[in-house]
């Protein structure tokens with residue numbers, strides 16, 4: 743599959759896909775990495791691995807149009823939102839329905855939707871006294887974190903957990919694994 747990865751931050755999820763492509767766990771290729779943040783480290787990761795990296799400025803006119811044109815020009819088969827913190831435009835959803843996936847650091851539908859992103863997800867999980875947490879890879883539809891689940895994996899929550907400790911456990915033990923596994927499933931579909 744020709745994959746475009748959309749990032750807004752450090753891109754550790756992107757890195758897990760890059761590594762899986764390079765060690766041939768995945769047969770796909772990442773044709774572009776796109777960010778709405780000029781300083782997203784994910785763009786650096788792309789450049790290090792000689793993957794075309796694009797910053798599209800959300801403050802300028804036509805952000806959504808530019809993004810869609812970029813994907814179409816690159817003949818992208820699968821769009822992966824990996825730590826991408828912007829709501830996806832309805833035209834993009836329509837153009838890529840069933841071919842756009844997102845990873846969210848909770849067991850959706852719990853702790854998903856507007857306002858639940860980054861460390862706030864894990865703060866809410868701890869505040870709710872959950873005994874387990876995890877992450878979900880799902881298809882993206884018009885809602886926020888509401889599309890059909892592809893893969894989900896749990897981790898235990900410990901009494902001694904802080905939001906940071908839980909975030910790191912979910913990120914390293916779950917997110918980086920299930921995102922690659924989900925793409926592998928789609929390769930075989």
Ligand code: GRF
Pocket residue numbers: 749750751752753754755756824825826845846847860913917
């Ligand atoms: C991760 O928790 C991811 O689940 C969320 O954004 C966070 C940062 O991801 N969507 P990354 O390190 O930028 O891939």
